[in-house]
Amino acid sequence: MRVLMFGWEFPPHIAGGLGTACYGMTKGLAHAGVDVLFVMPSASGDEDQSSVRIINASDVAVYDTFHDVDEYLGKVQFLRVGSNLHPYIDPVDFTDLVEEEQRSQSEEFRFYFRQKYKFSGKYGKNLMEEVARYAMVAGAIAAEQEFDVIHAHDWLTYLAGIAAKRVSGKPLVIHVHATSFDRGSADNIDTRVYDIERKGMLEADKVITVSDLTRNIVINKYGIDPEKVVTVHNAVDFSGREKLSVDRGVHDKVITFLGRITFQKGPEYFIEAAAKVLKVCPNTRFVMAGSGDMMNRCIRYVAKLGIADRFYFTGFLRGDDVQKMFALSDVYVMPSVSEPFGISPLEAMKSDVPTIISKQSGVAEVLKYAIKVDFWDVNALADAMYGLLNYPALPKLATERGREEVDNLKWDSAAVKVRSVYESAIEGK
């Protein structure tokens, strides 16, 4: 079986969890006997191609099979939009160079026959344009390649998936890693993104969601037939990772929040719980690692609560620093308001850090040995923190059993489920 897979990023150049998930999944699929042709907008050439063949969309010339650009655009019905777009993931810094390049391309937004388009592959302000162009290139690739099924990851690639389906007539599986409802509050979603998402879900033969939480959103908020929506929980791949040893400067216990500091991640609940714990356990330190649009507000809040001497902001952490942060932590907290899956608690548990997660996260469906609280229940969150700090049996059990539990979440088993979704899509069930 061969799958034409559309992604947006692939390690080592990644901005979010999507690339990591694609990497693990393609490796698992290779073990399950599925060939993967992985298309991404902008490959650098240093991606690990041991289990996939990567097609760089920037290298693909669009043939003049489509004589009329308008007709093609009509087919994919993409939106041409200006620059005031909410980015998908915000903490990515763009070099001036990339932005400059994009601006120049944006000004001349026309489709050139037999022309290659240089994708940035980032989540910039010309995202919508890139998404649309990606779809056109996808059509060209689909006409050229042999495959049995199409697999598109997240809304950025849905139009590409649809184009490929129309050109090839092969079944389309779309994979929902997140929805518009996870990016903004329910009354403030980006309707253009929503439309693309819904279009992809309607057009798809099968929809894979990363959790039952997301599955419910897809069914209830996008009105998709429950029959064709299947949950395949994400897994994690920690192979090749060594445990870091870090010298601790302080002997106090450290409780960590690590993630984007945005509304959906629930940072203010973490701060409020911290203030409660500090009243009773003054020798505790709190770290908020990450950046995001609520960071300044959070810093002010910490100051207002008078706990700034025990509460630290690190900014955005990269590479090894993430591992070091885990190694320095005694408790990891993810109080997300809405989290389709959430891979970082698994990383924390893998690093032997006991973890508190919100019941409103997809990962809560697969973890038994993480402590779960409602994100809004600050008292319960504070109580769980206190328990982990003061009753040694609790972190001991959570750590030991948690590590075992995380070790058992394998991409190979997730890939087998994905393959059976392919099979049912091909058989038209």
Place this chain on the structure above:
Amino acid sequence: MNKSVCFYFQVHQPDRLRQFRFFDIGNDFHYLDEFSNRTIVRRVAERCYLPANRMLHDLILRHNGAFKVAFSISGAAIEQFQRYVPEVIDSFKALAATGCVEFLSETYSHSLASLSSMTEFKKQVKQHADMTKRLFGVKPVVFRNTELLYSDMIGAAVADMGYNVMLTEGAKHILGWKSPNFVYANPVNPRLKLLLRNFTLSDDIAFRFSDKAWASWPLTADKFADWVVSALEKDDVLNLFMDYETFGEHQRVASGIFDFMNALPAAVLARKIDFCTPSEAVQRYQPVAPLHVPYPISWADEERDTSAWLGNELQEEAFNKLYALEADVYKTKDDNILSIFRKLQESDHFYYMCTKFFSDGSVHSYFNPYDTPYEAFINYMNVLADFELRVKEKLKEKKTK
């Protein structure tokens, strides 16, 4: 007639703890969730205790004393009845007055003390026996430990307290090929006779009665009486031990459990098998062999051991921290402190912290007010931390006086 059925019903209600956050530690000496305790006890009384007692009372009168049962009622349950539904106590007293009901002895607070402190264990057994005598007029002579916990050593200690009979589980890993339907004896002190629960037939009523996927559903009194006959073909006494809440609570009235029980005594008596209480059983039947139980057994879960209460680090930590306070609690000589110490010993608190999610998880979650074992543990430890402060304060007060 030389075959008997011996019914024993367990009556227990735990003192559920209220949500006790760490910022309550040192600020609030009030641990019980009175709302849910009251609600649950009243509900169970309405669905089970009152109608089931009425039914048993009728059965005893109808069969002119040929139908007999035994009860063990924990002190925790009695205290809640007194507080929330005193009419339940009256209806048990009415049963006691028939002379066909035997009341057994157990630990006052349904505790696991026999696994930790023999001193505390004996105090609680005495406290419970005194209460039973006061309420029902008879001093109990048969002992049943919390959750049917038993080992050679526990049995020997119980014999030392003057009991001649003890009930426990007919655990497969202890019995092997042997039948549970005989009287056995403790190997350390053979004066102590053992009655073993026949878990297959007991659970047919207690667990499987309303299970429509079960091949033998629906279970009728005649069908069950036939099984009793074949179980006792060569054996002496069939011990049917179960939670009393089986009637009306675990098995709802709509399942027909009351009709079944109402018809059962006549069906059994018609097959020339009679009913006896535990103390009568050991008078009638001789022990056939000593039974060696080196490690504690119980009637809980597939393992029939102590792992439902002391199977993980959380449970052991909480258990050890609790009993570490024992000496200090005695020193305070304060009735209130002692009473709370007893309530905190109820086995249910440890049951809530069990992490055996899969095999017996469904049974566990039925009985569990907490979503996860972690919550149960954190809440309990917060309460225990506060309790420890109270004990220390009391001791300091005493010293300064």
